[in-house]
Amino acid sequence: MLLKDLIRKYDIPAPRYTSYPTVPFWSRKPEPAEWVDCLSRGLAPTGAAWACYIHIPFCESLCTFCGCNNVITRNHGVEEPYVQLLLKELACYLREVPLLAERPLRQLHLGGGSPTFLSAQSLQALLLPLVKGGLRLAPGFEASVEVDPRLTSREQLKALADLGFSRLSLGVQDFTPEVQRLVNRKQPYEVTARAFEDGRALGYKSINLDLIYGLAGQTPATMAMSLEKTLSLRPDRIALYSFALVPWIKPQQRLFKDEDLPKAEAKRALYELGREALLKAGYLEVGMDHFALPEDPLALAMKDGSLHRNFMGYTESRTDVMVGLGVSSISEAPDCFHQNEKVFPVYQAAMAEDRIPTLRGHVLSKSDQQRRQQILRFMTQLKVELEDEAQAADARQFLAPMLEDGLVSLQGRSLSLTEAGRPFLRNACVFFDEHLRQQRPETKTFSQVI
Numbered sequence: 283m284l285l286k287d288l289i290r291k292y293d294i295p296a297p298r299y300t301s302y303p304t305v306p307f308w309s310r311k312p313e314p315a316e317w318v319d320c321l322s323r324g325l326a327p328t329g330a331a332w333a334c335y336i337h338i339p340f341c342e343s344l345c346t347f348c349g350c351n352n353v354i355t356r357n358h359g360v361e362e363p364y365v366q367l368l369l370k371e372l373a374c375y376l377r378e379v380p381l382l383a384e385r386p387l388r389q390l391h392l393g394g395g396s397p398t399f400l401s402a403q404s405l406q407a408l409l410l411p412l413v414k415g416g417l418r419l420a421p422g423f424e425a426s427v428e429v430d431p432r433l434t435s436r437e438q439l440k441a442l443a444d445l446g447f448s449r450l451s452l453g454v455q456d457f458t459p460e461v462q463r464l465v466n467r468k469q470p471y472e473v474t475a476r477a478f479e480d481g482r483a484l485g486y487k488s489i490n491l492d493l494i495y496g497l498a499g500q501t502p503a504t505m506a507m508s509l510e511k512t513l514s515l516r517p518d519r520i521a522l523y524s525f526a527l528v529p530w531i532k533p534q535q536r537l538f539k540d541e542d543l544p545k546a547e548a549k550r551a552l553y554e555l556g557r558e559a560l561l562k563a564g565y566l567e568v569g570m571d572h573f574a575l576p577e578d579p580l581a582l583a584m585k586d587g588s589l590h591r592n593f594m595g596y597t598e599s600r601t602d603v604m605v606g607l608g609v610s611s612i613s614e615a616p617d618c619f620h621q622n623e624k625v626f627p628v629y630q631a632a633m634a635e636d637r638i639p640t641l642r643g644h645v646l647s648k649s650d651q652q653r654r655q656q657i658l659r660f661m662t663q664l665k666v667e668l669e670d671e672a673q674a675a676d677a678r679q680f681l682a683p684m685l686e687d688g689l690v691s692l693q694g695r696s697l698s699l700t701e702a703g704r705p706f707l708r709n710a711c712v713f714f715d716e717h718l719r720q721q722r723p724e725t726k727t728f729s730q731v732i
Contacts, residue, residue: 283687285554286547291683293546295728296708297718298526299617299661302613302654304728307717308644312618317643320377320618324603325381331420331602332382333389334412335594336368337608340399342433342451345467347455347497347525351610352395353625358445359507361404362607368408369631371607374638382560386420386434387412388404390602391594398429402441406412409445422599424449428492431477432469436484437476443484444564450481451490451521456497457508464498478515488518488578493551495552496525498542505552509559520565520573521595522556528727550705550732569596569662589662598661610641617651618643653714660711665698680713706731 283291297304299664312320325332339353340360353360367425376382390412400408413419418570426449427442439450455472461625462468474491481489495505500639512520525543542694544552565573566581569589574581583598590600606613610624620643632639646654652669659666668674674695681697684690689703691711699707708731712718 291732311646316386320615324615331388332603337607337611338397339395365408386418387422392427393603398434400428402437436480449488450486455494458504490519491517496549668695
């Protein structure tokens with residue numbers, strides 16, 4: 283069957299599976315003491331380490347494609363109060379979960395929003411207590427940051443490098459002026475190149491560029507131009523994300539006209555064009571939507587089977603506990619998920635009461651935990667062992683169309699994604715999703731697979 287016919291057949295709404303169960307199916311919210319217990323159990327093993335994600339929600343302008351939780355403002359007077367809120371939340375966690383101070387911190391990631399909305403001084407005030415204070419840093423500790431090149435100065439990058447940050451991710455999305463106009467993100471190539479070159483000069487050992495395919499106004503010609511400019515910088519990693527059209531969640535996406543957006547096979551053709559160019563340039567395809575140079579740790583982790591994936595994306599080292607700080611941040615433990623309050627004033631009120639700012643979460647059942655591990659394995663290694671013959675029989679029935687079309691392979695209890703099946707990884711993961719299979723949403727919930 284031709285790819286265009288497969289796309290027509292399989293282009294359905296499906297989760298991206300950054301968690302399992304996915305957020306719409308979180309049902310049993312943990313009580314505060316229960317969440318603290320889940321974290322403590324996750325950190326109890328002697329060799330346990332943890333990761334920390336810090337959400338900086340501020341942006342000076344709104345990109346119309348954006349699906350992130352953000353606060354649009356040009357008032358930089360919000361920086362210092364927010365830094366104090368984050369430090370207060372960290373102190374709250376350290377008080378409630380003493381093992382966080384005893385176990386080593388393996389990964390630290392700043393995301394947003396735009397983390398470099400914060401000045402160099404604000405970044406130092408936030409991060410010094412974490413990386414130079416009382417926390418233990420693991421051998422091989424890694425710190426990474428997402429930056430908007432339009433807001434990023436050499437001073438900020440130097441401040442982060444001095445604090446041990448070694449990984450840098452530059453938001454680009456597309457280099458075409460007309461596409462940038464349509465998505466409200468004017469960012470000349472020279473601005474990105476300057477931030478990239480500053481990062482290289484300051485010693486960042488891994489630099490990533492984020493691109494998006496499926497944006498308004500994109501064509502094969504514009505995609506080819508963006509890829510040419512991207513490859514001229516030779517980043518260590520490239521993320522080539524599918525534009526997730528979810529206007530029922532993000533109203534600004536309603537500003538796009540239907541005719542401006544490439545859809546289905548036209549959209550996938552943009553990815554295939556990008557994939558071909560990146561593979562030809564020597565990059566390896568890693569999991570879903572990611573590419574890395576062969577010597578990059580992400581590519582090496584894929585080869586040796588240690589590749590991991592969590593709310594921060596693909597990573598080469600695994601931690602079973604991640605603590606998210608800041609408005610809307612998500613945390614995880616082996617048997618529980620937790621999300622902070624998403625509305626800024628409500629988050630502020632929780633911190634004024636000196637309590638963990640819980641919005642929602644989910645305590646995982648034994649079945650949830652098993653399926654979570656299978657999805658994680660499939661999303662990172664593109665193959666997984668099924669639990670028993672009963673699950674294998676279920677797979678043969680549920681995945682029969684994908685088996686017939688050569689998109690997945692089932693040998694005994696070993697399920698694998700084929701090369702032809704790569705565009706449909708999310709479809710295959712639906713097999714493991716007991717919640718989605720049992721409770722099909724009646725309203726629009728997930729973006730399309732393609």
